[in-house]
Amino acid sequence: MSFVLVRSALDQLVQVLEQDGYDVYGPVVVDSAIRYQLVHGIDELAIGVRDVQGPGHYSLVERSDDAMFGYTVGVASLKDLFFPPRRAVWSSVREGGTLRFEPAERPEPKIAVIGARACELAALAIHDTVLLGGEYKDADYLRRRTDSFIVSVDCTEPGEVCFCGSMGTGPAATTHFDLAMTELLVDGEWEYVGRFGSERGERILERVTHRHPDQIEISLVRSAVSGASDAMGRELSTVGLPEFLASHREHPAWADIAQRCLACGNCTQACPTCFCVSTLDTASLDGSRASRELRWDSCFSLDFSFMGGRPHRSTIDARYRQWLTHKLSGWVEQFGTSGCVGCGRCITWCPVGIDFTAEIPKMMERVDA
Numbered sequence: 001m002s003f004v005l006v007r008s009a010l011d012q013l014v015q016v017l018e019q020d021g022y023d024v025y026g027p028v029v030v031d032s033a034i035r036y037q038l039v040h041g042i043d044e045l046a047i048g049v050r051d052v053q054g055p056g057h058y059s060l061v062e063r064s065d066d067a068m069f070g071y072t073v074g075v076a077s078l079k080d081l082f083f084p085p086r087r088a089v090w091s092s093v094r095e096g097g098t099l100r101f102e103p104a105e106r107p108e109p110k111i112a113v114i115g116a117r118a119c120e121l122a123a124l125a126i127h128d129t130v131l132l133g134g135e136y137k138d139a140d141y142l143r144r145r146t147d148s149f150i151v152s153v154d155c156t157e158p159g160e161v162c163f164c165g166s167m168g169t170g171p172a173a174t175t176h177f178d179l180a181m182t183e184l185l186v187d188g189e190w191e192y193v194g195r196f197g198s199e200r201g202e203r204i205l206e207r208v209t210h211r212h213p214d215q216i217e218i219s220l221v222r223s224a225v226s227g228a229s230d231a232m233g234r235e236l237s238t239v240g241l242p243e244f245l246a247s248h249r250e251h252p253a254w255a256d257i258a259q260r261c262l263a264c265g266n267c268t269q270a271c272p273t274c275f276c277v278s279t280l281d282t283a284s285l286d287g288s289r290a291s292r293e294l295r296w297d298s299c300f301s302l303d304f305s306f307m308g309g310r311p312h313r314s315t316i317d318a319r320y321r322q323w324l325t326h327k328l329s330g331w332v333e334q335f336g337t338s339g340c341v342g343c344g345r346c347i348t349w350c351p352v353g354i355d356f357t358a359e360i361p362k363m364m365e366r367v368d369a
């Protein structure tokens with residue numbers, strides 16, 4: 001542990017980041033849910049609220065204290081900031097007998113985030129691999145990630161649907177942060193006991209009032225984080241899981257789940273690692289203008305697998321199986337990690353509460369039986 005900030009110093013941190021040209025995003029209550037929003041001070045953050053999450057359920061309730069990061073994860077993840085749901089690609093104008101194409105404006109935002117969770121940083125690491133690690137890089141994602149500044153806050157009160165402990169991604173951040181902190185209430189005062197993740201983090205903190213932690217604060221952080229690991233709401237055994245899913249493509253459970261699944265795609269939209277997109281072309285009625293944009297898509301949509309004149313995943317069980325087996329099995333082969341970071345969003349935001357941490361053990365039991 002390297003530093004301690006008091007709450008007012010967090011405001012200083014926001015100001016220093018703004019002075020350096022950053023757009024600072026933090027967790028804010030919007031429409032009864034927590035989302036990352038542009039902020040200019042810490043009094044805009046989601047203070048004194050806690051989220052209650054369960055299969056198909058999300059609500060916010062008041063806390064008995066004024067913790068600033070006393071919730072688990074918000075409805076949207078860092079994906080919204082670095083890989084936004086809609087991106088313009090080009091537009092065209094018909095002039096006389098010719099068509100003029102123009103590339104879309106390429107924003108170069110300088111993004112800073114305060115309050116990112118460990119699971120979200122694990123998802124960011126996955127997106128860095130998928131979107132930047134291959135021969136063809138996502139130029140827009142690269143622009144947003146370049147110079148981004150991440151302040152992580154460890155989870156000390158995991159929720160009912162969290163299982164980052166099983167996936168090795170939390171509750172404390174280990175990667176992809178510039179500063180990481182744990183929020184503690186010590187003698188009635190909020191403290192943020194932190195560690196550095198980059199030289200840039202050290203340079204920024206030189207301009208913020210801080211002090212070194214003492215042994216008591218260090219041990220309080222350790223017990224808060226280990227308490228969070230013990231209190232994890234769910235678990236998923238990943239030993240042999242990729243092989244199990246790959247070898248049970250005809251398991252009857254896929255059809256059982258499909259009886260409940262609405263193929264709405266909420267799980268893929270909420271998931272911080274899903275990255276499928278499609279292109280949408282639109283044209284004005286008189287044909288004088290047209291444009292193309294990239295939009296998030298979902299393997300649950302019928303059109304997503306349209307090839308050779310028909311969708312080749314025409315049933316919901318085929319689409320659910322595609323999502324889950326790619327996420328937990330094919331992804332490992334393709335990118336070297338699981339595609340799941342255990343944030344639980346797909347469980348919370350599934351309108352019918354499908355929970356694969358419960359479905360997979362049932363599948364395995366049926367095979368054993």
Ligand code: SF4
Pocket residue numbers: 267270271272273274327339340341342343344345346347
């Ligand atoms: S699959 Fe579900 S639990 Fe796993 S990262 Fe995606 S939303 Fe989170």
Ligand code: SF4
Pocket residue numbers: 260261262263264265266267268300346349350351352353354
């Ligand atoms: S699993 Fe749930 S969230 Fe995902 S497509 Fe089916 S009904 Fe929608």
